[in-house]
Amino acid sequence: MKKQKVTENIKITRDVPVSMRDGTILYADIYRPDDQEKYPVLLLRTPYNKSDAQTMNYAHPIWYAKNGYVVIVQDTRGRWKSEGTFDPYKAEGQDGYDTVEWAAHLPDVEPKVGMYGFSYAAAVQLLTAAERPPHLKCIVPAMIGSDGYNGHVYKHGAFALALNLSWTLFVSQDEAFRRGKWDWLREISFNTAAIQSLYHYLPLKDVPAVKEELTPFYQKWLEHHVRDEYWDRYSMQDHYEKINVPVLHIGGWYDIFIDGTIENFQGIKKYADAKAASEQYLFIAPWYHMPWSRYVGELDFGEHARNRIDEIQLSWFNRWLKDEENEWCQKKPVKYFLMGSNEWREASQWPPPNTINTNYYLHSSYKANSINGDGKLSIHLPEKEASDIFVYHPSIPVPALGGRSGADPVLTPMGPKNQLPIEARNDVLVYTSDILEEDVSVVGDIKVILYASTTAEDTDFVVKLIDVHPNGNAYNVAEGIIRASFRNSLERQEPVPASQVIKYEINAGAIANVFKKGHSIRLDITSSLFPTFDRNPNRLVKPGSATAADFIAATQTIYHGGRYPSHVILPIVKEQR
Known part of the structure; x- marks a missing residue:
């Protein structure tokens, strides 16, 4: 084992100028130990300003340089100081290849390159790895999805409004600055600060401060509201078999991209060659998109949830770039934070083995509307029961309290928050288990089988899994949405037959949570999660074109008896100490 030094x-x-194959010049900052030794390279390619270097979550590049690396931070094409036009993801694979090979041939470096970065900078890594630059040895993509359409810009047909609008405005500020559009820059900055009001603006294609000249992709995202060929450039799924380097996939339980992060891990293990498949690792913390901390939303996940990613990455890079014999030589491929017990667990796969899918069925005697109703959740199969009815009107959507959005928690709904304020509404159905007599560990993918009808030609159904504490506070653990017209396919919309009972399978995502003894398990059902997702007008209208004039009320009926046993499937695992 080589002895590591700190300088x-x-x-x-x-x-520093870096010439791409088409002649475009991208600019980078280089941090290196000031001595005569050769060191391997860490590369961060970001659209968010190389001078910042994603220090919201990571240590400054100087920290990594002090630990024996040449650190290169580059502005991606068309961003900040780099030349070219910013067209999300389009050139990142080739630009990444060119930059890796340029870095490996710098004087006084050891020609081994590792990459890190989260969000867009994570997608950059995967797209670069798919190009197979010879000197790329490992990557650490954090908080990124597997598909640009489903789980990013859209979720089962619903437009991810909060993430998309806040990110578009953020990106457009640098675009306005680069072009000297000072009046636009002032307008964009003002509207970003007032974004909570901006979420209500309709139609979405005409939102003030979103300038098509600066961010044409936003309009294209709205136009391509089904999963068509436009989205292929955004897909990581198409590249799994090309990945041939070790990858440490980092995710967060309250991040919008958590399901995609897991899918990237599983997909590369399945489709890559045997060597690369054996070198895939998954690390999931209880965090949202940023910042990373033990304090998430309204909960403190304890000392074990502190952000130690820099130490973890340093160990990872030492393993693959410096041949250090360390923990990564024997480590199990999956390490996840078990919320509730607030401890780390390791597993040989995801989901962990010995998980048993258990159905928790919806019940009510007279109505499940709000916490004033009598909605129940139990493992007992319902017999004949009355259905539950609520009305959804898009002019008064149910607000998203916390959850799995992205970007900045000041701008978008993120994290665990007490759901009681919305559970007081009659347009939220509430189903709660009896108080638990023992801990119930739920680890894996949450799915809800919902039998429902609507009076509208299109609508949304939202489900939310809740951990109810002994004091009555109810904290969201997972959530899912489906746009009814996309119930059979993401490639096409189909109107919903009026008042016909339809079976919906709603993916609420992956979790690892212990519902502690004395707590209860709860499932909320409604038809909006705003502004995490756009408001469905209850008509077949493109999300970018809908106005308040399109809004109509929809009467929603949820069935849970006889032939229609609506239920949530919980993957329960027995804890092994």
Whole structure:
């Protein structure tokens, strides 16, 4: 094992030009130990300003340089100081390849390159790895999905409004600055600060401060509201078999991309060659998109949930770039944070073995509307029971309290929050288990089988899994949505037959949570999760074109007796100490 040294003297070279194969010049900052030794390279390619280097979540590049690396942080094409036009994801694979190979041939470096970064900078890594640059040895993509359409811009047909609008405005600020559009920059900054009001603006294609000249992709996202060929460039799924390097996939239980992060891990293990498949690792913390901390939303997940990603990454890079014999040589491929017990667990796969899918059925005697109703959740199959009815009107949507959005928790709904304020509404159905007599560990993918009818030609159904604490506070654990017209396919919409009972399978995502003894398990059902997702007008209207004039009320009926046993499937695992 090579002995690792720490150096205090760091040399910084800024705005180093890097020529891409088409002649476009991208600019990078280089941090290196100021001595005569050769060191491997860590590369971060970001659209969010190389001077910042994603220090919201990571240590400064100087920290990594002090630990024996040449750290290169580059502005991606068309962003900040780099030349070219920003067209999300389009050129990142080739630009990443060119930058990796340029870095490996710098004087006084050891020609081994690792990459890190979260969100867009994580997608950059996967797209680069798919191009197979010879000197790329490992990557650490954090908080990124597997498909640009489903689980990113849309979720089962619903437009991810909060993430998409806040990100578009954020990106457009640099675009306005680069073009000297100072009046636009002021308008964009003002509207970003007032984004909670902006979410209500209709139609979405005409939102103030979204300038098509600056961010044409936003309009294209709205136009391509089904999963068509436009979305292929955004898909990581199409590249799994091309990945041939070790990958540490980092996710967060309250991140919008958690399901895609897991899918990337599983997909590469399945489709890549045997060597690369054996070098895939999954690390899931209880965090949202940013910042990473033990404090998430309204909960403190304890000392074990502190952000130690820099130490983890350093160990990872030492393993693959410096041949250090360390924990990664024997480590199990999956490490996840078990919320509730607030401890880490390791597993040989995801979901862990010995998980038993258990059905929890919906019940009510007279009505399940709000916490004033009598909705129950139990493992007992219902017999004849009356259905539950509520009305959804898009002009008064149910607000998203916390949850799995993305970007900034100040701008978008993220994290665990007490759901009681919305559970007081009659347009939210509430089904609660008896108080638990023992801990119930739920680890895996949550699915809800819902038998429902609607009076509208299109509508949404939203489900939310809740952990009810002994004091009555109810904290969201997972959530899912389905746009009814996409019930059979993401490639086409189909109107919903009026008042016909239809079976919906709603994916509420992956979780790892212990519902503790004395707690209860709850399932909420409604028809909006705003502004995490756009409001369905209850008509077959494109999301970018809908206005308040399109809004109509929909009467929703949820069935849970006889032939229609609506239920949530919980993957329960017996804890092994």
